[in-house]
Amino acid sequence: MAGPRMPAAGREAHGRCFGTAADVYDAVRPGYPDALVDAIAADGGAVLDLAAGTGKLTRPLLERGLEVVAVDPDGQALARNPARGILGTGESIPLADGSVDLVTVAQAWHWLDPERSAAEIARVLRPGGVLWIVLNQLDVRVDWVLRLSRIMHAGDVYRPHWRPELGPGFGRVEARLDEFSTPVGVDDIVDLAATRSYWLRSPRHIRKRVEANLRDYFAEEHPVALGTRLDLPYLCLSYRAQRLTDAGSA
Incomplete structure (x- = not known):
């Protein structure tokens, strides 16, 4: 859950490769539960969706009437985001001090340097503003x-x-858990694998092996009939923290 352990250079490089699979990412990656998005939107105000990518969280926030700016280092992914987009990173956010009321980081905290990014987020948040860190993961x-x-x-x-x-x-970090599922077929699951960082940074022969292993799994070990869709269970893990009015009181 804490994310991949890798050197900063590797984390930065892999964290910027998702734009190459932007179409597939939008098609097969799940969105976020409505109840969670409602809870985030309730914190309201001017929103920074940090590491926003193609906009899986940006879109439902915009639909709830919030003013959102999307920041991401990957121009290919950001081009698909419906909000006003700015190139930037969690470690260097191109916004003024105290300029937003709410920061969201969805599906990306593990790609950021946590210490530097937390300091930058605190800088751009007004005192009393709120940070939400959100992560969908398979329900293992x-x-x-x-x-x-x-x-x-x-x-x-x-x-x-x-x-x-x-x-x-x-201040104190509050945790929340939302369970949900999405209907998928075997081809969808192969496409889902193709949006994962392991796939994106692997050579062709590794990708072919992963696909073969997936298809074998659903043909033999966990059989799924041709054309059948199954419910793929997910956990949506989220963490909310408020920017302290006096940072020295932590």
């Missing part, structure tokens, strides 16, 4: 999904006690 508490995640090299591990470390600029 379910045996067949755990096996699937391993074949995909998804890296999804449920650690219920994990919290992001945000430093002195923020």
Whole structure:
């Protein structure tokens, strides 16, 4: 849950490769539960969707009438985002001090340097503003999904006690869990694997092997009839923290 452990240069490079699969990402990656988006929107005001990518969270926030600016280092992904987009990173946010009321980081905290990004987020948030960190992951508490995640090299591990470390600029982190599922076919699951960082940074022969292993899994180990759709269970893990009025009181 804490994200991949890799050197900063590798984290930065892999975190910018998702635009190459933007169409597939939009088609097969799940959105976020309505109840969670409503809770985020309730914090209102001017919103920075940080590491916003193609806009899986940006869109429902805009639909709820919020003013959103999207920041991401990947221009290909950002081009698909419906909000006003600015190139930038969590470690260097191109916004003024205290300029937003709400920051969201969806599906991306593990690609950021947590210490530097938390400080930057605290800088652009007004005192009393709110940070939401959101992560969809496969529900690996379910045996067949755990096996699937391993074949995909998804890296999804449920650690219920994990919290992001945000430093002195923020108060207590509140955690929330929303369970949901999405209907998918085997081809969709192969496409889903193709949006994962392991796939995107792997050579062609590795990708072919992962696809073959997935199709074999659903043909033999966990059989799914041709054309059948199954419900793929997810957990949406979210973490909310408020920017302290006096950072020194943390």
